[in-house]
Amino acid sequence: MKPTSAEPMLPRVYSLRESKAETYDTWTLELDPVGSPEDFPFAPGQFNMVYGFGVGEVPISISGDPGSPEKLVHTIRSVGSVTKAFCTMKKSDELTVRGPYGTHWPIEDAIGNDIVIVAGGLGLPPLRPAIYELLSHREKYGRIVLLYGARTPEDMVYTSELKRWRARFDVDVDTTVDAAKPGWHGNVGVVTTLIPRAPFEPSKTKAFICGPEIMTRFTLMELQKRGVSTENIFVSMERSMKCGIGFCGHCQLGSAFVCKDGPVFRYNEVQPFLSKREI
Ligand SMILES: Cc1cc2nc3c(=O)[nH]c(=O)nc-3n(C[C@H](O)[C@H](O)[C@H](O)COP(=O)(O)OP(=O)(O)OC[C@H]3O[C@@H](n4cnc5c(N)ncnc54)[C@H](O)[C@@H]3O)c2cc1C
Numbered sequence: 124m125k126p127t128s129a130e131p132m133l134p135r136v137y138s139l140r141e142s143k144a145e146t147y148d149t150w151t152l153e154l155d156p157v158g159s160p161e162d163f164p165f166a167p168g169q170f171n172m173v174y175g176f177g178v179g180e181v182p183i184s185i186s187g188d189p190g191s192p193e194k195l196v197h198t199i200r201s202v203g204s205v206t207k208a209f210c211t212m213k214k215s216d217e218l219t220v221r222g223p224y225g226t227h228w229p230i231e232d233a234i235g236n237d238i239v240i241v242a243g244g245l246g247l248p249p250l251r252p253a254i255y256e257l258l259s260h261r262e263k264y265g266r267i268v269l270l271y272g273a274r275t276p277e278d279m280v281y282t283s284e285l286k287r288w289r290a291r292f293d294v295d296v297d298t299t300v301d302a303a304k305p306g307w308h309g310n311v312g313v314v315t316t317l318i319p320r321a322p323f324e325p326s327k328t329k330a331f332i333c334g335p336e337i338m339t340r341f342t343l344m345e346l347q348k349r350g351v352s353t354e355n356i357f358v359s360m361e362r363s364m365k366c367g368i369g370f371c372g373h374c375q376l377g378s379a380f381v382c383k384d385g386p387v388f389r390y391n392e393v394q395p396f397l398s399k400r401e402i
Pocket residue numbers: 170181182183184185198199200201202203204205206207245248249360361362363364386
């Protein structure tokens with residue numbers, strides 16, 4: 124069942140407890156509710172509408188651990204005025220949050236299956252809660268494979284966590300970069316090049332994909348070549364949003380609203396719309 128907070132429509136004030144630089148343009152923010160302590164239950168893949176005073180409101184995925192709902196965590200790339208304001212916040216600075224909104228990765232339906240997670244760039248933050256959840260019930264799943272691609276080694280987020288996951292014997296982590304510099308000893312190439320050799324059984328695999336749409340399209344093709352059915356492939360979509368709750372139509376994708384019917388869709392549902400920025 125999808126957890127929701129008591130008043131998901133009501134913006135609540137949060138203050139910055141800690142901000143950690145992930146890369147040169149991306150920060151992970153840990154937020155505390157202002158006033159009394161309050162849990163923030165959510166399901167992996169859901170997002171919040173986060174408002175910066177005087178700058179505006181944008182959708183941001185929740186990137187923390189659903190098993191620790193007392194900690195609200197967002198990982199944000201500074202790309203414009205609102206995200207820049209969040210990434211330059213100082214300890215105790217305030218913002219408001221409403222949510223959680225949207226659909227989630229089908230973690231429970233995937234019990235008994237192999238899981239392949241394919242993330243490109245800032246596609247990893249919306250998948251990290253799913254990884255936490257899968258690992259906290261590790262015995263319920265078959266192989267768990269994480270394939271992560273970034274533009275360069277400097278663009279990789281969660282590098283120490285990736286090392287920790289890689290050190291486990293029960294998760295297969297493979298990473299790649301589009302362009303390397305001297306000193307990089309890992310794979311070079313787009314993330315889809317990792318799929319042919321990834322250790323999973325296609326007939327009993329659920330795949331979760333998040334990243335740029337072009338990456339999503341090529342990932343689907345590679346997964347299909349391996350024999351994964353499109354019914355078992357789930358993607359997280361991004362569209363610009365205003366209300367976040369299915370009222371304004373800003374995020375419309377065919378007959379669906381990404382804020383309400385997504386962001387996580389079964390691949391078949393969104394295949395015709397991939398690569399079209401706004402419908
Ligand atoms: C469901 C959902 C979840 C998201 N989760 C995250 C997250 O966890 N972390 C995060 O950093 N961002 C996330 N985003 C993207 C984030 O909402 C945008 O980066 C933000 O709205 C940009 O606002 P701005 O005012 O800072 O920049 P703007 O001034 O609005 O835009 C700056 C530049 O970024 C481009 N841009 C804006 N939005 C997007 C987008 N969605 N995708 C690609 N380019 C974009 C614009 O075209 C422009 O060139 C998510 C978006 C959605 C829909």
